[in-house]
Every structure is written in C-alpha cells, then in structure tokens.
Amino acid sequence: MAAMERPDFDELLEKYRKGECTPQELDFIESWYLQYQQDAEPLSQAELEDEVASITESIAQKMPIVADQPPVFRRLRLPIGIAASILVILGIGYLRSPERQKDQSVAQQAELSISPGRQAASLTLANGKKIFLSDQQTGKVVQGAGVTITKTSNGELIYDIKGTKNKASGFNTLATTNGETYRVRLPDGSMVWLNAASSLKYPVSFQHSAERVVQLSGEAYFEISKDRKHPFIVRSREQQVEVLGTHFNINAYHDEPDILTTLLEGSIRLRPERGIARILKPGQQAKLANGDLKILEADPRTATAWKDGHFRFRNESLQSVMRKISRWYNVEVIFQKGLPEDTYSGAVTRHSDIRQVLDIMEGSNNIHFTIKERRIIVSK
Amino acid sequence: MTAYSNYTDTELAALLKDGDHQAYTVIYDKYKFLLYAHAYKKLQDREDARDAVQEVFVTFWNKRGNINAQSNLAGYLYTALRNTILNLIARKEVRTRYTDAMAAHYTSDYEPTDHGIRSQQLAALIDREIAALPAKMQEVFVLSRKAYLSRKEISMQLGISEATVDRQIANALKLLRARLTLVAYLLVFFNI
Numbered sequence: 001m002a003a004m005e006r007p008d009f010d011e012l013l014e015k016y017r018k019g020e021c022t023p024q025e026l027d028f029i030e031s032w033y034l035q036y037q038q039d040a041e042p043l044s045q046a047e048l049e050d051e052v053a054s055i056t057e058s059i060a061q062k063m064p065i066v067a068d069q070p071p072v073f074r075r076l077r078l079p080i081g082i083a084a085s086i087l088v089i090l091g092i093g094y095l096r097s098p099e100r101q102k103d104q105s106v107a108q109q110a111e112l113s114i115s116p117g118r119q120a121a122s123l124t125l126a127n128g129k130k131i132f133l134s135d136q137q138t139g140k141v142v143q144g145a146g147v148t149i150t151k152t153s154n155g156e157l158i159y160d161i162k163g164t165k166n167k168a169s170g171f172n173t174l175a176t177t178n179g180e181t182y183r184v185r186l187p188d189g190s191m192v193w194l195n196a197a198s199s200l201k202y203p204v205s206f207q208h209s210a211e212r213v214v215q216l217s218g219e220a221y222f223e224i225s226k227d228r229k230h231p232f233i234v235r236s237r238e239q240q241v242e243v244l245g246t247h248f249n250i251n252a253y254h255d256e257p258d259i260l261t262t263l264l265e266g267s268i269r270l271r272p273e274r275g276i277a278r279i280l281k282p283g284q285q286a287k288l289a290n291g292d293l294k295i296l297e298a299d300p301r302t303a304t305a306w307k308d309g310h311f312r313f314r315n316e317s318l319q320s321v322m323r324k325i326s327r328w329y330n331v332e333v334i335f336q337k338g339l340p341e342d343t344y345s346g347a348v349t350r351h352s353d354i355r356q357v358l359d360i361m362e363g364s365n366n367i368h369f370t371i372k373e374r375r376i377i378v379s380k
Numbered sequence: 381m382t383a384y385s386n387y388t389d390t391e392l393a394a395l396l397k398d399g400d401h402q403a404y405t406v407i408y409d410k411y412k413f414l415l416y417a418h419a420y421k422k423l424q425d426r427e428d429a430r431d432a433v434q435e436v437f438v439t440f441w442n443k444r445g446n447i448n449a450q451s452n453l454a455g456y457l458y459t460a461l462r463n464t465i466l467n468l469i470a471r472k473e474v475r476t477r478y479t480d481a482m483a484a485h486y487t488s489d490y491e492p493t494d495h496g497i498r499s500q501q502l503a504a505l506i507d508r509e510i511a512a513l514p515a516k517m518q519e520v521f522v523l524s525r526k527a528y529l530s531r532k533e534i535s536m537q538l539g540i541s542e543a544t545v546d547r548q549i550a551n552a553l554k555l556l557r558a559r560l561t562l563v564a565y566l567l568v569f570f571n572i
Binding site: 006009010011012014016017024027028029030032034035036038040042043044045051052054055056058059071140254274343348 | 512
C-alpha cells in the first residue's frame with residue numbers, strides 16, 4: 001500500500017466523521033490511534049472502580065444486566081452439570097405427575113380471559129431497597145434523610161423534601177413491567193405518568209443541581225413544573241429533551257423502530273445523540289429513526305391516549321398496534337405469514353378484556369386472532 | 381463464582397447471540413475495567429471515556445445478532461471502542477490536540493501497514509493493557525486462559541481438532557440450555 005500525501009489533519013477527521021476516508025487514510029488514522037497516548041498515566045484501582053460503577057449504573061437503566069437479580073438457578077452452588085442432571089430428573093418426574101394435568105386445565109381456563117394491565121410499579125431506593133407499590137397501603141412508603149415518599153389514595157407517589165439543608169441524595173427508580181402503569185409527583189412538583197414496561201430514574205432531590213435530569217426507558221408523559229433557572233432534562237435512548245415547563249410525551253421503547261416525542265404545551269429542545277438540536281412547538285411530534293430527526297404535525301391525543309386509559313391509533317401498522325397490546329396485556333404476539341398490510345385507526349379503552357379489543361380489530365379488518373395461553377396468534 | 385464465568389469468550393459470544401442475558405453480564409463484567417482504562421488513556425477525560433464505553437456495551441447488546449462467534453471477542457470490543465472514540469474525537473469542536481498529535485505521528489514514524497499486521501498490533505496492545513491493569517482486575521483474563529489451555533489439552537488427548545472440541549462444547553451447551561430453561565420454569569413452579 002502506498003503512503004499517502006501529507007493530509008490536512010482537521011479535514012481528515014472531518015472525512016472520518018462522514019465515513020468518507022480512503023483505505024490509506026483509515027490505515028493512517030488507525031496506526032495513529034494505536035500509539036496515541038499509549039504512555040499516559042493509568043487510573044488507580046479505586047478510580048477505575050468508581051468510574052466503572054457509574055457506567056454500570058447507567059447501563060443497567062437501559063440494558064438487561066442481570067447481576068443484581070440472579071435467576072433462580074444461578075444461586076445454586078452445585079456444579080452446573082450436576083445441578084442440571086438432578087433437575088432434569090425432577091423435570092421428568094414433573095412431566096409425569098398428575099398435578100400437571102390440573103395445571104393444564106387451569107391454563108385452559110386462563111385462555112378465556114386475559115385481563116388488562118393495572119396500576120402497579122416497583123420503586124428502587126438509593127440504598128438498593130426495592131418496594132412493590134401495588135402491595136403498599138396508602139400512606140407513607142418511606143421516610144428517611146430529608147425526604148418522605150407517600151402513596152395517595154388514588155395511587156400516586158409523592159415526594160416531599162423537608163428543609164433546605166436536607167441530606168436527601170441519590171437516585172430512585174420507578175419501574176413498571178408489562179401490564180403495569182404508574183404516576184409519580186417528583187420533588188419539584190412535576191408529574192410523570194409511566195406507561196407499561198418502562199422505567200424512570202430521578203434524583204431524590206433536585207435542590208443541589210443546576211439541572212433537573214431524569215433518565216427514561218420506555219414511554220412516559222410529563223407535566224413539568226415551570227422553573228426557568230433549572231431546566232428539566234429527560235435523557236432517553238439516543239436523545240435528550242430539554243424543558244423549561246411544559247407537557248409532552250416520549251415514546252422511546254427499545255423494540256420500537258422510531259423514538260417519538262410529542263409536545264402538547266410550551267416548548268422543548270430535542271437534542272439527538274448525533275446531529276443538531278431542534279425546537280418543538282405544541283402539536284408537533286419529533287420522530288427519531290436511525291439517527292434521522294424529523295418534525296411532523298401530530299395529534300397529541302393519539303400520543304397520550306394511554307395515560308387517559310385508551311388505545312388510540314391513527315393509520316398505524318398491525319405490528320405497531322400489537323406491540324402496544326403486548327406490553328399492556330403482557331402477551332406474546334405471533335404473526336403468521338401473508339397478513340394484509342392494512343393500517344388501523346380508532347380508539348378503544350385499555351380497561352377491557354383483551355378479547356374485546358381484538359374483536360373490534362377483527363370486525364373491521366380481514367384478520368383473525370387466536371388466544372393460546374398468553375400468546376396471541378394473528379392470522380388471515 | 382458462577383458456571384458462566386468458566387466459559388470461554390467464544391462460548392459466551394455464542395450464548396449472547398441467542399440473547400442470553402447472563403452471558404452479556406459476564407462479558408460486561410470481564411471487559412468493563414479493561415475497556416474503561418483504554419478509553420480513559422485515549423481520551424484523558426473521565427466523562428468522555430464513560431460515554432464511549434457505555435455506547436460500546438449498549439450497541440454490543442443491541443447488535444448481538446450480528447456478532448460473529450468465531451471471531452475474537454476482545455478484538456471485536458476493542459475495535460468497536462476504537463471506532464466510537466475516533467467518532468467522538470472527530471465530532472469535537474476543538475480538536476487541535478488530536479490533529480497536532482497526528483501531524484507528529486505522520487512525520488516521525490508512520491509506515492503504511494496491511495490489515496493482518498494491524499490486528500497483530502492490536503492483539504499485542506490488548507495483552508499489554510491487560511498486564512497493566514491492577515492485579516485484581518486481571519484475574520478474569522487469567523482464568524479464561526486456563527479454560528483455553530484445558531481445551532487445548534482435551535484436543536491433544538483425544539486426538540481431535542480444537543474446532544471439533546469447540547463444536548462439541550457448543551452442542552452440549554445448547555442441550556444444557558434447553559434443559560435449563562425447563563428447569564428454571566420448574567423451579568418457579570415448585571417454588572424451590
């Protein structure tokens with residue numbers, strides 16, 4: 001390979017950014033990279049541990065890192081081969097046991113009705129303690145260093161910070177699984193509605209930071225209390241939204257192709273991980289797909305219907321509709337081949353049995369749903 | 381110590397490809413310090429280094445389906461991190477510190493090399509960086525090297541190729557995993 005002419009290095013980086021480098025240029029950059037800063041002073045063990053702990057914490061927000069909650073079989077101290085043999089034997093016993101017959105009939109009964117999601121969530125405190133909110137009585141959930149967390153009679157979670165020199169610190173995480181939804185009033189008075197299979201991480205107190213930063217995974221609707229001196233920032237998959245005081249919805253599920261941010265009131269600045277920040281006006285929706293940001297006019301009612309207890313679709317694909325249904329009813333959806341590529345529009349309550357929802361869809365389209373345990377099979 | 385941490389990188393990569401969360405966690409735990417130390421060295425900025433390492437691991441999960449299990453995992457992660465760091469550098473507004481260093485590299489000792497040599501250089505760099513980690517953080521790599529040796533021993537004793545050993549391990553794992561899924565289900569059922 002021939003050596004390249006001495007390039008303008010700033011231009012070279014620009015070409016790298018755009019992915020326009022020739023093989024020779026890439027070779028040079030990679031060769032430079034290998035030796036660059038190789039003799040730099042390494043961090044100490046304690047510093048490495050600190051830094052990596054903070055990476056783990058933020059990755060755990062969006063990733064299935066299971067270190068904190070080992071699955072059942074990981075707790076066994078037996079060598080895995082022996083454990084497996086014992087359990088396979090147990091398993092054979094189970095397959096032949098009469099109880100299984102009973103279980104199957106229970107399962108068949110369950111086919112008849114799949115109930116909708118409910119108001120429930122888990123709250124993970126700064127000290128790692130996890131509280132299941134559906135099991136909690138109304139009243140004080142936690143009372144600790146400068147902060148009281150209360151559950152109101154309508155199930156809302158409220159943070160109350162005592163005093164100005166409070167010691168409240170650390171993060172709380174409110175998380176829902178499939179079939180759960182929850183509402184929280186943050187210490188600054190902002191309200192957040194969390195949709196199913198989502199989580200929100202926020203500091204226990206905003207008092208000592210210039211910005212109010214929270215981390216969202218999944219979907220949530222925000223009503224942010226006005227505080228121009230302390231911008232509210234929502235970080236989510238591939239973007240961050242900066243807010244002064246406003247109402248908006250973010251849909252950033254990992255299994256959705258697009259990240260949708262819909263503004264109802266006020267104004268927000270949306271900063272994608274790559275590219276230029278854009279300002280949204282009420283009634284607009286930002287669609288981030290593969291790093292490409294588009295601003296469209298949208299019907300905010302469609303985007304936020306979930307928080308008012310409805311499914312509302314507007315020219316949505318079958319796949320998109322079924323993803324929403326699967327999160328709320330906690331079911332798996334299987335698509336058979338050759339389905340019509342129709343789109344769906346309409347509204348239906350989220351509080352009815354799944355069959356009612358599916359019947360409505362069947363009625364208006366050339367499509368059929370079969371429920372098998374917690375699976376929905378979609379066929380022609 | 382879990383059974384997973386005895387797996388070789390190839391086995392872990394194969395499990396990961398099937399969406400195995402624990403394999404992901406073990407890979408993360410194994411490489412997190414090494415990759416962070418590397419990113420910090422290159423970027424000399426803790427926050428940038430955190431962002432880069434985080435991006436690499438998040439993408440690693442999201443693109444798990446495309447990961448080639450036969451390739452070496454350390455090399456794959458280092459290359460992903462390098463590309464992330466170079467992108468980060470190229471996106472910076474002020475980058476004279478990098479362009480100056482490039483100019484110096486160009487004049488002093490740059491010789492074009494082919495791809496094979498470059499990956500050998502990378503392998504040597506990874507070894508050096510593992511050796512430079514605090515002793516406690518090196519242990520995982522020493523352990524997996526032992527596992528690698530024993531596989532070599534198996535192949536010598538049985539007179540079969542290492543590829544065959546690999547394939548048999550993969551088959552055994554597949555079977556075991558299928559059984560374990562059943563087992564986990566049963567455990568929940570019986571509340572063991």
